[in-house]
Amino acid sequence: xxxxxxxxxxxxxxxxxxxxxxxxxxxxxxxxxxxxxxxxxxxxxxxxxxxxxxxxxxxxxxxxxxxxxxxxxxxxxxxxxxxxxxxxxxxxxxxxxxxxxxxxxxxxxxxxxxxxxxxxxxxxxxxxxxxxxxxxxxxxxxxxxxxxxxxxxxxxxxxxxxxxxxxxxxxxxxxxxxxxxxxxxxxxxxxxxxxxxxxxxxxxxxxxxxxxxxxxxxxxxxxxxxxxxxxxxxxxxxxxxxxxxxxxxxxxxxxxxxxxxxxxxxxxxxxxxxxxxxxxxxxxxxxxxxxxxxxxxxxxxxxxxxxxxxxxxxxxxxxxxxxxxxxxxxxxxxxxxxxxxxxxxxxxxxxxxxxxxxxxxxxxxxxxxxxxxxxxxxxxxxxxxxxxxxxxxxxx
Amino acid sequence: xxxxxxxxxxxxxxxxxxxxxxxxxxxxxxxxxxxxxxxxxxxxxxxxxxxxxxxxxxxxxxxxxxxxxxxxxxxxxxxxxxxxxxxxxxxxxxxxxxxxxxxxxxxxxxxxxxxxxxxxxxxxxxxxxxxxxxxxxxxxxxxxxxxxxxxxxxxxxxxxxxxxxxxxxxxxxxxxxxxxxxxxxxxxxxxxxxxxxxxxxxxxxxxxxxxxxxxxxxxxxxxxxxxxxxxxxxxxxxxxxxxxxxxxxxxxxxxxxxxxxxxxxxxxxxxxxxxxxxxxxxxxxxxxxxxxxxxxxxxxxxxxxxxxxxxxxxxxxxxxxxxxxxxxxxxxxxxxxxxxxxxxxxxxxxxxxxxxxxxxxxxxxxxxxx
Numbered sequence: 001x002x003x004x005x006x007x008x009x010x011x012x013x014x015x016x017x018x019x020x021x022x023x024x025x026x027x028x029x030x031x032x033x034x035x036x037x038x039x040x041x042x043x044x045x046x047x048x049x050x051x052x053x054x055x056x057x058x059x060x061x062x063x064x065x066x067x068x069x070x071x072x073x074x075x076x077x078x079x080x081x082x083x084x085x086x087x088x089x090x091x092x093x094x095x096x097x098x099x100x101x102x103x104x105x106x107x108x109x110x111x112x113x114x115x116x117x118x119x120x121x122x123x124x125x126x127x128x129x130x131x132x133x134x135x136x137x138x139x140x141x142x143x144x145x146x147x148x149x150x151x152x153x154x155x156x157x158x159x160x161x162x163x164x165x166x167x168x169x170x171x172x173x174x175x176x177x178x179x180x181x182x183x184x185x186x187x188x189x190x191x192x193x194x195x196x197x198x199x200x201x202x203x204x205x206x207x208x209x210x211x212x213x214x215x216x217x218x219x220x221x222x223x224x225x226x227x228x229x230x231x232x233x234x235x236x237x238x239x240x241x242x243x244x245x246x247x248x249x250x251x252x253x254x255x256x257x258x259x260x261x262x263x264x265x266x267x268x269x270x271x272x273x274x275x276x277x278x279x280x281x282x283x284x285x286x287x288x289x290x291x292x293x294x295x296x297x298x299x300x301x302x303x304x305x306x307x308x309x310x311x312x313x314x315x316x317x318x319x320x321x322x323x324x325x326x327x328x329x330x331x332x333x334x335x336x337x338x339x340x341x342x343x344x345x346x347x348x349x350x351x352x353x354x355x356x357x358x359x360x361x362x363x364x365x366x367x368x369x370x371x372x373x374x375x376x377x378x379x380x381x382x383x384x385x386x387x388x389x390x391x392x393x394x395x396x
Numbered sequence: 397x398x399x400x401x402x403x404x405x406x407x408x409x410x411x412x413x414x415x416x417x418x419x420x421x422x423x424x425x426x427x428x429x430x431x432x433x434x435x436x437x438x439x440x441x442x443x444x445x446x447x448x449x450x451x452x453x454x455x456x457x458x459x460x461x462x463x464x465x466x467x468x469x470x471x472x473x474x475x476x477x478x479x480x481x482x483x484x485x486x487x488x489x490x491x492x493x494x495x496x497x498x499x500x501x502x503x504x505x506x507x508x509x510x511x512x513x514x515x516x517x518x519x520x521x522x523x524x525x526x527x528x529x530x531x532x533x534x535x536x537x538x539x540x541x542x543x544x545x546x547x548x549x550x551x552x553x554x555x556x557x558x559x560x561x562x563x564x565x566x567x568x569x570x571x572x573x574x575x576x577x578x579x580x581x582x583x584x585x586x587x588x589x590x591x592x593x594x595x596x597x598x599x600x601x602x603x604x605x606x607x608x609x610x611x612x613x614x615x616x617x618x619x620x621x622x623x624x625x626x627x628x629x630x631x632x633x634x635x636x637x638x639x640x641x642x643x644x645x646x647x648x649x650x651x652x653x654x655x656x657x658x659x660x661x662x663x664x665x666x667x668x669x670x671x672x673x674x675x676x677x678x679x680x681x682x683x684x685x686x687x688x689x690x691x692x693x694x695x696x697x698x699x700x701x702x703x704x705x706x707x708x709x710x711x712x713x714x715x716x717x718x719x720x721x722x723x724x725x726x727x728x729x730x731x732x733x734x735x736x737x738x739x740x741x742x743x744x745x746x747x748x749x750x751x752x753x754x755x756x757x758x759x760x761x762x763x764x765x766x
Contacts, residue, residue, distance in 0.1 A: 036674075036675070037674075037675035038674075038675055038691070076465075077670075077672070263677075265679065265680070271674050272674050272677075278672070279674075280672050281672060283670045283672055285466075285665045285666065285667045285668065287425065287426070287427070287656070287660040287661075287666065287688075288425060288426030288427050288688045288689055288690040288691075288703075288704075289676070289688070289689050289690075290651070290653075290656065290687070290688055290689075291684045291685065291686070291687045291689060292685070292686065293685045293686040294685075295684070295685065297678040297682065297684050298678065298679075298680060298682070299678065299679065299680045300677075300678050301674075301675040301676070301677055301678075302675060302676055302678060302689075303675035303676070303691060304427070304675070304690060304691045312678075316675075317675075318675075319675075
């Protein structure tokens with residue numbers, strides 16, 4: 001087979017469980033978690049790649065890959081199914097020398113797929129994760145990387161000092177070169193948080209991965225091992241500032257918030273945007289949605305294939321949902337295929353795919369503006385029985 | 397047993413809606429084109445070789461269908477084929493379906509494994525199990541199976557082909573272009589024949605200057621006692637979009653739950669070209685009631701009893717009532733629309749008023765600014 005040389009390819013780490021999403025990732029890998037009515041989290045890095053002119057993406061899967069693999073398919077929704085483009089799913093595999101098996105860490109996952117990368121003989125490799133909602137032009141970052149003659153460039157954003165200890169923090173010189181990397185520091189020296197987006201010269205990364213693999217004490221992780229090792233070895237590493245919308249949707253609260261940030265006349269995250277930064281998704285052939293004469297739809301997203309007979313306020317309703325007559329849905333994220341029966345009330349909730357809220361059931365509650373919102377969650381296919389209550393913050 | 401399909405894409409004129417497109421390419425139901433229903437019927441029945449006969453204005457249809465991948469027809473062998481007319485001495489002007497079939501003879505002949513042909517027009521929409529129709533055809537042992545819908549004949553609408561059955565269910569009368577009174581069945585422009593029979597008849601008829609499917613093949617042959625007919629009565633929803641008034645009425649008929657569910661999911665999914673849009677945003681002050689709404693819209697005004705295609709913007713203070721609004725329209729602040737069909741890319745200026753009537757909706761052509 002003939003492989004075209006690529007200047008730049010992307011490797012997308014999509015194998016994590018995302019355990020902080022609790023019941024939502026019991027049966028689904030985090031990157032396959034639905035978002036924004038018709039998308040899944042992985043649509044964002046994948047679409048960003050395509051919009052940045054990166055047409056070769058290796059997708060490393062491990063945890064509960066069935067749905068994710070199915071979703072990626074041949075990459076057609078993102079235009080990655082052409083003769084010289086691909087969205088290649090890379091699961092762990094067995095090798096004759098036993099240097100294989102489950103991906104031990106983010107760096108090991110890439111290490112085990114050196115052969116895949118070599119086929120394209122790339123100058124640069126972009127490492128991405130399937131955890132964030134954002135639109136970003138990776139091409140500009142690669143350009144910056146090249147112009148600075150760096151070995152590695154890390155995308156950073158400014159975070160509030162109070163939150164900085166949750167991130168990998170990069171301490172930089174005035175020219176934006178990195179002199180120190182601290183993983184989740186107790187006393188952060190700066191507020192430059194790593195976004196987990198890296199551009200590497202492939203030759204440098206390749207060597208770093210091989211020597212990291214030889215170290216039995218390494219946890220084979222980019223943040224903990226590869227980045228500090230390269231810094232110590234004196235490689236030129238740059239920070240690339242990004243100040244657009246970017247949200248880690250790794251927790252129930254942040255996933256809910258990110259969905260809510262799509263709403264409003266001037267939303268915090270304008271997913272609509274222009275064609276060049278369009279987020280694509282695999283589409284199901286649902287008919288147009290139907291809004292009944294007794295329905296009320298206020299400040300909400302409603303995707304195709306939904307039928308609304310009840311009241312929807314400040315919520316995201318995904319494809320193929322039914323909101324029954326007299327039902328009320330407020331401040332909630334309703335994932336694909338959910339049925340909310342007549343008379344049910346849903347507030348501050350995330351309803352997992354194909355779950356069902358039966359007649360007159362109550363899910364979640366209302367909160368004052370200063371109260372902490374406790375989000376109720378239903379897992380995929382869960383049923384909230386008629387006339388029962390799922391309390392605020394409860395999961396089913 | 398293998399079956400091939402033929403779709404006639406130019407199926408008469410539907411007012412201004414067919415000025416720049418075929419009937420097959422008329423947008424319908426928020427995100428579809430009419431041909432989606434016919435292609436999906438065929439795809440669901442496992443038909444993988446489909447010829448689309450299109451005589452003119454077929455650019456938008458070709459763009460819509462592409463390689464046919466949405467219907468699983470992007471095959472190396474078979475798949476979808478556009479049969480555009482050849483200029484032949486006999487085709488100076490269009491005479492009838494048999495003639496177009498004659499010019500598509502090579503497509504009919506190719507694929508020797510196909511035994512049966514399902515033919516359909518493109519202005520009558522339904523969600524039908526064609527396997528059942530073909531099975532009925534084979535079981536009947538008749539020359540041709542004609543699919544009909546009962547109960548539509550009322551003497552108010554001219555039917556292309558009307559049938560009357562006697563008590564035994566055999567044909568008592570056939571009439572062409574007829575204002576049939578009650579008791580006649582309206583055909584749905586879906587026929588099943590064996591490929592061999594169709595090939596023979598097309599050759600035979602063209603040689604004798606007979607061009608019309610309904611008039612010459614069905615009516616003429618039946619009158620001579622040379623055609624045995626199997627009638628398949630379809631019970632689901634059938635939408636006849638043969639005039640602007642019907643198109644308008646049927647578009648709004650989708651608001652009826654039974655019609656909608658019948659057309660979109662009773663037998664199988666209806667597939668269409670994917671145009672990946674964001675979900676529709678309903679604003680703080682919008683009032684949307686009794687509507688069919690596709691993705692990508694921004695709704696800030698009042699919309700009632702209407703069908704909105706993708707990417708329609710209804711600004712605050714605008715009122716839209718009993719309208720069909722195609723892709724990418726922008727309805728300005730305070731505009732008022734009643735009984736109107738807006739073709740694609742129409743801009744309605746703030747404060748403009750457009751009022752049609754239920755029987756004669758106003759049609760605003762593609763790209764106009766009003």
